[in-house]
Amino acid sequence: MSTREIRQTLFAQFAAVADALAHGSRLALLELLAQGERDVETLSGLLGVSVASTSQHLQRLKHAGLVSARRDGRRRIYRLASDEVSALVLNIGKVAEACLASVEKIVNQQLRAQDEWPPVSTDELATLSARRAVIIVDVRPAEEYAAAHLPGAVNIPLEALRRKMSRLPREREIVVYCRGPYCLLALDAMRMLRRHHYRVRRLEESVPDWRRAGLPVETGPGSVRHARA
Amino acid sequence: MSTREIRQTLFAQFAAVADALAHGSRLALLELLAQGERDVETLSGLLGVSVASTSQHLQRLKHAGLVSARRDGRRRIYRLASDEVSALVLNIGKVAEACLASVEKIVNQQLRAQDEWPPVSTDELATLSARRAVIIVDVRPAEEYAAAHLPGAVNIPLEALRRKMSRLPREREIVVYCRGPYCLLALDAMRMLRRHHYRVRRLEESVPDWRRAGLPVETGPGSVRHARA
């Protein structure tokens, strides 16, 4: 195999990975799978895309090696091949922000502008959390919280927030997080909490980043105490 | 603009970036442009792809915001929009290595296997270089060396190496580098030097990484002394 052939083969394979990423739905699927494994129908629902279409996108991702699948009864459960994949998706987002004016505009006007205060950094959160100065709220769906969440975080899915908000004390600052910087759940939560005069900031990092950084995550469902009306 | 629309727009734009990367020739173009700006004809020659095709690939990259172009006389000079783009290309390579068995095999058998000793790390090189324990050899073409090279490196393009090798002292260890981990120039150089009983290792990082890490690079052509027969 000549030097030239090796180079061409390598870059062609890299291109195959990029090709697998080259569709909005597939990127959204990877963002979801970064939170934990899921079956096809659930993904289809969360995405708002037909089951057949979702299945085919998942198969393309699998063919590119970015996800793997296993059977569980009559369901097929897909999972990310590696946390590196979600880092790659974030990297694409970062480059898109840097290189595409249209993206930069959306991010600044629609996402960043909601943040009256700058997002909390991972380091800062560690400090605040250690001296119990903040309440960490995970606003993702219960399944994703159960798969992995930040140590000490409580789970209040966005859809339940209005109902359960009253349990949150107003004295302590609240830090919300969701699936990552391009997930909008935390922004919606922040807006809602601010309207009710909570002090709330956002954590940009999320579980996949946290785990990739070698920091510990907790697993298991939210407490029954919180889940009761 | 609804939350859902924002999310879909964002991911669609991210997908456009991935789409721009989804071709072997375009990834190879980005690797070349990461070394410094270049005109279309030169890129076409280095790539071994027709001028028209090269031009069209460059335009797609430009449309995605990954490169920019300026005129210089009758030439059109393309350059990377940001060093982040070359980091993204490396990230894709890394994920491809982790996720695609075929890539992992090629990298291990064809690239890594050539390294009898592990590559030099950036930190190690800094130490070795500070006490003049090594000679750093940049085996890229002269234009790329001139655009930016590691401090203290001498330029011996691979094609000139056989002729100029004798100038290298055998007492000191040699560290070679080229365009990055997926460029094969340094490997060829290493093989050639080892056949002539030089002690030689490889630096995996390259100029774009070096610069992105905030380390200083030098510019300017190689010395006349070295260029003379």
Add this chain to the structure above:
DNA sequence: TTAACATTCAACTAATAAATTGAATATTAT
């Protein structure tokens, strides 16, 4: 065994992409 279910497969349509060719454009040199 049969029915119900989750997922995949196969076939189809419409849209998009890659490479090639020759013409068109813009800049410099004569």
Add this chain to the structure above:
DNA sequence: ATAATATTCAATTTATTAGTTGAATGTTAA
């Protein structure tokens, strides 16, 4: 002005892709 040059544009062919529909597969529950 005119010729030469570097690049882009336009048109073409061929191949690939996304989404839809309905049938096929494989698993569990009745």
